Amino acid sequence: MTDAPLTDTPQAEFSPTDPVADTITLPPVAPDPYADQPYGQDADGHPDGGPLAGLETREVSAWFGSRKVLERVSLAMPAGEVTALIGPSGCGKSTYLRILNRMHEMVRGAALAGEVLLDGDDVYRPGRRPAEVRRRIGMVFQRPNPFPAMSIQDNVSSGLKLAGIKVSKEERQHLVETSLRRAGLWDEVSTRLHTPGGALSGGQQQRLCIARSLAVSPDILLMDEPCSALDPTSTRRVEETIAELRGRLTIVIVTHNMQQAQRVSQTCAFFLATHDTPGRIVEAGPTGQIFGSPRDQRTSDYVNGRFG
Numbered sequence: 001m002t003d004a005p006l007t008d009t010p011q012a013e014f015s016p017t018d019p020v021a022d023t024i025t026l027p028p029v030a031p032d033p034y035a036d037q038p039y040g041q042d043a044d045g046h047p048d049g050g051p052l053a054g055l056e057t058r059e060v061s062a063w064f065g066s067r068k069v070l071e072r073v074s075l076a077m078p079a080g081e082v083t084a085l086i087g088p089s090g091c092g093k094s095t096y097l098r099i100l101n102r103m104h105e106m107v108r109g110a111a112l113a114g115e116v117l118l119d120g121d122d123v124y125r126p127g128r129r130p131a132e133v134r135r136r137i138g139m140v141f142q143r144p145n146p147f148p149a150m151s152i153q154d155n156v157s158s159g160l161k162l163a164g165i166k167v168s169k170e171e172r173q174h175l176v177e178t179s180l181r182r183a184g185l186w187d188e189v190s191t192r193l194h195t196p197g198g199a200l201s202g203g204q205q206q207r208l209c210i211a212r213s214l215a216v217s218p219d220i221l222l223m224d225e226p227c228s229a230l231d232p233t234s235t236r237r238v239e240e241t242i243a244e245l246r247g248r249l250t251i252v253i254v255t256h257n258m259q260q261a262q263r264v265s266q267t268c269a270f271f272l273a274t275h276d277t278p279g280r281i282v283e284a285g286p287t288g289q290i291f292g293s294p295r296d297q298r299t300s301d302y303v304n305g306r307f308g
């Protein structure tokens with residue numbers, strides 16, 4: 001947590017016309033620093049490969065135009081764990097999440113200051129390509145967004161195409177199965193991989209989107225209220241998937257559901273903004289502590305439903 005005066009200025013400004021910022025939709029990503037790395041399996045053919053990566057922000061501030069919406073947010077999101085971001089509407093949780101994988105810069109007039117360290121290396125380092133960052137830091141959105149007319153298996157492998165990753169047919173089939181298994185969807189769809197993604201239920205579609213993100217073997221998975229459009233049963237299934245993924249990759253989830261934050265996360269950060277101050281972290285720490293014995297009265301009021 002930081003409580004410094006408002007003296008910083010934007011260190012980077014972006015525009016949608018920035019050719020580098022546009023590369024998320026322009027495969028292939030070249031040169032590919034991970035070209036030799038097997039996707040979805042380690043050297044022994046087991047799912048996953050490589051060490052787990054953590055994420056950390058230092059003094060991150062953000063603006064939309066001249067309006068500052070985040071103030072010096074410092075937070076460590078431990079490798080292999082689930083970190084929950086909680087706080088009232090408008091306090092900057094989604095903006096913060098989108099800063100983590102360089103999606104913030106896709107908004108005209110957006111700016112930021114501070115550092116975002118993926119395994120100690122700043123994702124905003126000059127020369128670092130946004131598309132490579134977004135491949136290592138995947139994102140699942142509030143509303144499931146599969147390609148509705150595309151088959152289930154093509155939905156999963158579309159992530160590879162978007163990232164410019166070339167694999168053989170056999171590797172692709174293996175990856176589709178591995179990703180669907182890890183997303184907890186394989187048993188429900190293995191006999192109908194050629195049917196359209198749009199034919200699945202909302203909860204299944206969300207797990208399909210998780211599988212699509214997993215296909216490119218990200219280090220980090222960002223989830224922006226992934227269950228807010230789902231019924232309780234689907235929500236429980238997605239939470240089970242999150243629990244199964246824990247330890248395999250690092251997850252950061254925005255949620256308004258306090259029970260969900262307690263169920264799925266090990267670390268929790270409480271954000272708060274007021275009408276004339278930008279969003280900042282009031283308190284962050286082990287989830288048990290944030291909910292069981294918060295240090296700040298505002299945290300206590302929020303997690304106990306007394307405001308927001």
Ligand SMILES: Nc1ncnc2c1ncn2[C@@H]1O[C@H](COP(=O)(O)OP(=O)(O)OP(=O)(O)O)[C@@H](O)[C@H]1O
Nearest residue numbers: 064069087088089090091092093094095096107256
């Ligand atoms: N594209 C944008 N252009 C201008 N202002 C924006 C934009 N996106 C968000 N904001 C503003 O930034 C502030 C933080 O918004 P953000 O969506 O990050 O909050 P949040 O905590 O995720 O809210 P919620 O819980 O309702 O989703 C808000 O005041 C919002 O109006």
